[in-house]
Amino acid sequence: MNTNMTMTCNVCEQDTDCRIGYSNRQIQPLSFACPHCGSLMKITLDVSNAPQSKFAFESCRPSGNQPTRMFEGLNPFVDLHLDFPVRFGEYVPGHTPYLMAVQDLHDDSDPAASHLKLSFHVERLNQLNQLNHFHDRFDEIKTIIRLYGGKNKQLFKKRVSDFLKMDQDTSLKPEDVNAALYQFISFVFLPFVNFGEVREVVDGFSDLSINLPRPALGKFVDSLIKSGFLANLQRDCLKIYPEIYCAEMALRPAFFLDLKGNYEKAKTAARISTKDFQSYKDLYKDIIEVFARQLILLAGINNIIKRGNSDAFKKVDGGSLSSLEKFAGKTLSEKFKYLDDCFYNIDKDAIDAGIRNSIAHNNVHYDEVTQLITYYPNGGGIAQTIGETIYFLDFMRMILVLFREMHNLHHLIKVLFYYEFLVLQKDRQKQKE
Structure with missing residues (x-):
């Protein structure tokens, strides 16, 4: 209508x-x-x-x-x-x-495909009415996620059970509390992710935890736990989730772009019918900061796969990094150089360090009428610099894809925690016995 x-x-x-x-x-x-x-x-x-x-x-x-x-x-x-x-x-x-x-979706070789794709798009927007229903329950979602980080795990599990309308599991073992968290996250944010891709990623991470050399992986996970890095990274991931529902209406048109196999950024001046760039620019910056830290996990595991040690990097420009700590200090663009033939395929369409840096330094101009974003990766000094452009719709598409990358790697955090709970802790107990 x-x-x-x-x-x-x-x-x-x-x-x-x-x-x-x-x-x-x-x-x-x-x-x-x-x-x-x-x-x-x-x-x-x-x-x-x-x-x-x-x-x-x-x-x-x-x-x-x-x-x-x-x-x-x-x-x-x-x-x-x-x-x-x-x-x-x-x-x-x-x-x-x-x-x-x-x-836009029409394909001369398969005219019926466009209607099938569009039906999928409409169904996803209507899926269990989740986008509308959960957007209205934003405060409740945020409260449940906050409770996970608190001391009252029993209350957290009760609120999850009530929210999901399921029988409450009273176990407060760390692995069971963690299971409740990821069950909650997976259900509430289902419309934003590709379920088949997530399942494949989780299965791949789980297989890695079983097949990697136990001493090397154990040493890596132990260092992540003792330093507090893994818990802090999980906490920062969880902060992002409620903000995605805040951006839900502006992300709806970006869902449609999933269906366009020949989609290219900044080629068409298609627009979004709600709010504007200023409302969401910090969200991209926040997600990419979390993602940059998640790359430390990828680097450590990739090093174990390639060289048997989480701190053993390949040589780049004649030298190699001596530790993950050194890797952590690299810029986002530099980090990718050290992920040689990475076991996890990162969607580079979501990563734009130039936009991230421009937002962080307020070197961005937004035209509200055309919805065209002009950003200046080389800074905004006195001398005139050449800007790059992207449409607001493309920017929201980047947020959506980057969130999916963060969500996938959040499941790697889950797998590493399970390795601590179910493998390393049992090994320590046996050593004591």
């Missing part, structure tokens, strides 16, 4: 034609920058009493000259939809975001 409406900006008093597509969410906050003056115009669609719908407006209002049926092309035009990338420009009757999505 779609509604055509002409909006008047409260700042410049100019009109913009809007076609508003309906999502499955009861309350749908939509926004766009006024094409005339750049002011943010907000429209909230309420379909909680469907089939009736109700609109609320902020910084704008319905124009006194509403279209009787179709727009006449006298004003700038915008499409708005929570679930799909949208395009501004010329109004074409019938070219709704949904139908344009079908066109």
Whole structure:
């Protein structure tokens, strides 16, 4: 369903034609920058009493000259939809975001495939109504994750059982508390990840823990536990999860890009119909910081696989690092040099150190009207530097893919903890006996 409406900006008093597509969410906050003056115009669609719908407006209002049926092309035009990338420009009757999505996915060799892919996209957005349901339970999700890091593990497990509506397991063994955490995380964040990929990754990590040389892996895990690094890294991962539901609405169009096999960044000026870059720029920076520390785990295990010792790195530029501590001090870009033929395949589309550094140093400009981000990896000194560009939709896609990488590697943390609980602790007990 779609509604055509002409909006008047409260700042410049100019009109913009809007076609508003309906999502499955009861309350749908939509926004766009006024094409005339750049002011943010907000429209909230309420379909909680469907089939009736109700609109609320902020910084704008319905124009006194509403279209009787179709727009006449006298004003700038915008499409708005929570679930799909949208395009501004010329109004074409019938070219709704949904139908344009079908066109984007069209494959002449398999015309039915586009409809199947789109059905998958819609089903994922509707999956158990999780995106809507859990977004509204954000505070509860955050509380449960916080309880995991506290002393009252019994309360944590009770809250997980209540949330998942399952019988409570009263065991407070570390491995059982950990199992409750990952069961909770896996269920609540299922819509954001590729379940098949996660299962394959977890199985691969588990096989590694069984097949790697026990003395070398034991020494590596023991050092991670005693230093507190593994627990601190897990804690920092957990801080990210609630923020993903804060970004859920802006990530919805990025889900659609999963289906485009020929998708390339910054090739099309497709846009997002909610909030803007400023609301999410720090989220990318925070996830990539956690991911950079997770690379220490990959490096240690990769070194064991290749050279039998977690601290044994390959030579780079004529020299090699003497320890994981030295590796930890390297920049993100440099870290990849030492992951020779890594056993885990990192999706490099998610990694852009230039954007991360630009955000950290506030060397970023965002055009609210075009949703184009210009960033300056080489700094923002007095001399004019050449910037690089990326669209907001592409940026949100990077957040989604990077979150998936962090989530996958969070399962490596789980496997290493299990190695401590179920292998190393038993070995120590036997030595005492």
